[in-house]
Amino acid sequence: MPNPTESPAVEVVELQLETDRLRVIGVPRRRVDARAKVTGQTRYADDIFLPRMAYCKLLRSPHPHARIQKIDSSRALAHPGVYLVLTGKDLPIEYGIIPVSQDEQALCLDHVRHVGDPVAAVVAREELTALEALDLIDVEYEILTTVSDPEEALATPEPRIHDYGEEGNIHKRVNLEFGNVDEGFAEADEIFEDFFFYQGNTHLPIEQHASVAIKDPEGKLTIWSSTQTPHYLHRALAKVLEMSPAHIRVIATPNGGGFGGKSDPFNHEIVVAKAALMLDRPVKIGLTREEVFYCHRGRHPVLMRFKTGVKKDGTITGMHLQTLIDGGAYGSYGVASTFYTGALQTTSYHVPRYHFQACRAFTNKPPCGPKRGHGTVQPRFGQEIQLDKIAEKLKLDPAELRLRIAEAPNAVTANFLELGTVGLRECIRRVVKISSWNEKFRKLPEGRGVGLACSAYLTGAGLPIYWNAMPHSGVQLKLDRGGGITIFCGATEIGQGSDDVLAAIVAEVLGVTTFDIRIYTGDTDLGPVDLGSYSSRVTLMAGNAAMQAAERAKAMLTEAVGARLDVPKERLRFADQRVFDSAAPEKGVTFHEAVCLAEARFGTVGTVGSYTPPRSPAQFKGGGVGPSPTYSYSAAVVEVTVNPVTGWINVPKIWIAHDIGRALNPALARGQVEGSVYMGLGEALMEEQEFRRLPKRLSHALVHKFPSILEYKSPTSLDMPEIVVELVEEPDPHGPFGAKEVGQGPLLPIMPAVANAVYDAVGVRVDEVPITPEKIVKALAEKKAGRAPRFGPTYFPDVDWPEPLRVPPPWEGGDGRAVNEVRRSSSQRKEKVLRT
């Protein structure tokens, strides 16, 4: 703080409060891209129309599992209006988002793994022509055995869906032991063992994936695509097309919703890029809704077994979690997803000993991947329901139990995650208060109930997808003589408001409005790399990079203005588009003048900022999944009504408190919370990625039950309850202005809170999602028959686990490394590695 000499101290304090007040951050504002969106001017990928543009359609496999014997595309090629037909041999190089799972081909060369796997592409003058020509491609298949689910995969090692992975049709197995859980169970007063199943579901962005590629006038490739990860698409294109990344430009168009579903490099993107290069004309593909279901990458179906020991006072003494994961036909993010099904169990409540085993299997269905809450949603569902059961057995209020065992701020967990601020207790207290929990829990009449659940989530993955030592996010800032500011950053706007975050941070630091700033994002030619819009990383990582770039620009301007005004640098303030003396606010220059002064002094004013997350102490193999600069917390209370005859369930109201650190734009932050609640409620009650196996004696078919937006049930405006949102703001030192994530975390408590509320309403447990009337009726029938009043799985199948990696937790003197040697679990184990 400057120490002014000429004014009375008390006045100076007031003046400082006024000049130091945040003017952009924390103020509910129109987001920077709002006008474009409400006028229909936002240009999504499918809105791009270029002269001579041709259309592409993909021929997809009608078989869940088969070898391609022969493809004859001559009839299609002869069809009037068809320009090009591509098959697997045109794009044979394998790719995939994760370096160890390079298992996809843009067009399947000789092996199709699910209904919808692409085998050929037609490019034609009109989309209808391309569609018609698909039927003229003759493909001969040799049918292979269909593998429908993980248990079948465990029992069917041959034929293998992939020739890599652990063995047979097991893609990945994990066995991690943080302390001896058996000792924990021995100390426990009560031990709980519960089984849960989380059904798969999908993102369902309203925008269907689309891409347009051109060979640009210089002969290089440009592709516009609805992708959340232009940088990773950039790498995949370079690899498959065998081109230098320097000759490829990826432009991520604003996504009409992503939710994780546009985070992988996709076959259709690679195909149109190849076609555009071959034809030297623009090529567009716009997927149908059905094809979006085949891209999938949605929530993995997960079977879980939770064994937890507790003391009478609720203290957890040990936890053993097993997960069996249905991966679908490809690796996608699956290796990370597998670790995520156990990574965050320790972040909300203190777990002194933790044993985690996971197994992901390949099946002949569209590949699963990252959906909002990536991999952590499923075990959170189990953990929070089990806590409800524990509270009941211990005769503790579920909120009280959680308050007792909530993890401490800045703790290091059993699996070596370093927490930042932990607002969990405050979230619980707030949500208990606003929902009148104490007047409702176990007190509402039969058929009405409330349930509580909590969660934690990452604020950005601590490690990149591929190993490298470079920053995770970069920002370039250009200040021009007109007083304009331009932000260049690879960050991708998927609707979450990432452009607004960048603009808000820069505007706040430099004392201008967001309207004074231009933003170029998601373009690999124009901006430095940001890894993408996934893992709730943009606000913290791109935000910190923007902050650094802005602070550097501010330093240049400060020096130039200070010299001109002859005011000590520490007294200068940037606000209201001016740079002025905080001790004499009338003394100053406009921001525009400040930029000119700086340019005169230093030359062209441009700065850069970047962000690299802190190094995690989790140094064991697998410890790369879970670390984050800091974690967000949520607590939710859901009220339900349940009809005791039909099981019909309604949700009239939801209360949620979210520990966001600081809300940069409270209007958008609330929108993220409400949107998360919405998506969580859909998963809790109705959304389901379901498949049909036709009778085996008649058919080998395994099809998506109904790949449509009508039969995939996304709640409508009439299904949406009232939501009361509380933002808990305790700034976290890791985040820009203290901000933590808000885009994913608030989804997590909704599903278990609904389940717990159903139990409060009618006394039955539905230990799986979606929680449907049919399942409630079945559970009620069990209750009536005097059996366990529940619906859900009853066992966890045998899995041949590898030897556990033993990592002593911090309080047992562990240093984040395993004490036993890493041994390959199987001689057959092979990883599909990146060939570059």
Add this chain to the structure above:
Amino acid sequence: MMRLPLFEFRAPRTLEEAARILDGEGTSAMLLAGGTDLLPNMKRRQQVPRTLVSLRHVGGLKEAQLTPSGLRLGACLTLADIARDPRFRNGASALWQAASQVATPHIRTMATLGGNICLDTRCNYYDQSYEWRKAINFCLKKDGITCWVAPASSKCMAVSSTDTAPALIALGARVLLVSRAEEREVPLCDLYNSDGSDYIRRRPNEILTEVLLDSLRGWKSTYWKLRRRGSFDFPVLSVAAAVQLGNGGIAQDARIVVGSVASRPLVATEAAKSLVGRPLDEEAIREAAALAGRIAKPLDNTDFDMSWRKKVATEFVTYALRELRGEDVRTERQRLTRYPFV
């Protein structure tokens, strides 16, 4: 983007002209009214007519006439027209409740009464794209030989999914079918077959032009619809009930229709008969609900579990009859439909 196949488009101005075109084109022509059922089917290549005959400009099909003997409803009245018309709020309330709950406000603005009555039967194995259906080697209703809902069945089991037909049947409606050569009036309950493929007795050259209702004086009616969400979804079970109550609340006449559990709306004759001459007391309602529930034999080809849908059928008849005897069942209805206005 899903694209329509090629077709020839005809837009006759008169009914005669439309009938003449249909007569000449045979089964290769289809009528286009609101288009909300036909066009998605065409995009999925379930139906690929060579000619589309639009009824949009045909005069005289959009009127609702109230006559002393009853109502005449033009087949091209939109569902929104019907939902908005206060004349249907009394005896015919089953009709406006049904019309108000079809799909979404946009679709109700476009879709017609005649189109909803003639709605193609639906099935999880049929309402799919050409590519999807190829993956199951097609089905009995279109291009295949197996009914995947019931592989042993020689008959297609696709489900009647119209909201208005059960309501109208409960109201005793008749429909007028006009062809180039003749005009015939058919009780709506006789318009349908128990066959998902050959589900309607409208001949390919006939145009459904009007729905006729006798006076509903003394009748009360209601419609209960089951679907997953508050809008969009087709019914997967519906119950329409109408009773004529005399002195002392004794049922003089009754009709109960169960929809969306078979290839046609099912008339619960026994259940309705059991009510006649009795007050709608708990016992009468229980008996009728059990009888009506018995005829509902839903299959696994819609949303929701089939055995649960059957259970709910019984429950719905109970709700409907309780409502008709004057009980306040608004809470049940609102929770079920999440629709605030029926």
Add this chain to the structure above:
Amino acid sequence: MATAPAESQKTARIKITLNGEETDVSFAPYKTLLEVLREDLGHTGTKHGCELGECGACAVLLDGKPVLSCLLLAWECDGCSITTIEGLGSNGRLHPLQSAFANLGAAQCGYCTPGILLTAKALLDENPHPSRDQIREALSGNLCRCTGYLQIFEAVEAAMVQIAEWKKPGA
């Protein structure tokens, strides 16, 4: 599936009033209004999420009423008046619904927004003071995957107040 080559000639032709302007357009005869707006008239503000009438993203106003442009043959629009998102504002100013949606976070990814704005306009034109339930019902044919709808309802209510202010005598 048909195997004849696609008709690429724009052999169909209609006259419409598009956002108040007399418009003549030729198009391939299989096209819906959605395709003609986006591909033949360059009005890409109208979106699509299914093309089967299952999401509401393609809603436009046909003679003032909200309809799904994906289920309407362009043929059928001859002589009609069509309003798309491009025609919602006037004289360089945003419609109060647009301002409210922008200010209150009602557009996140923005993809369902045009369809919702037009549907909301039709509602306010017909009923200047809708209740929350009437708004919920009117928008029940527009899926939004981002917002959970609540900020959309609030924006419609804010616009309703704004429009009422404008209409006050002397305002």
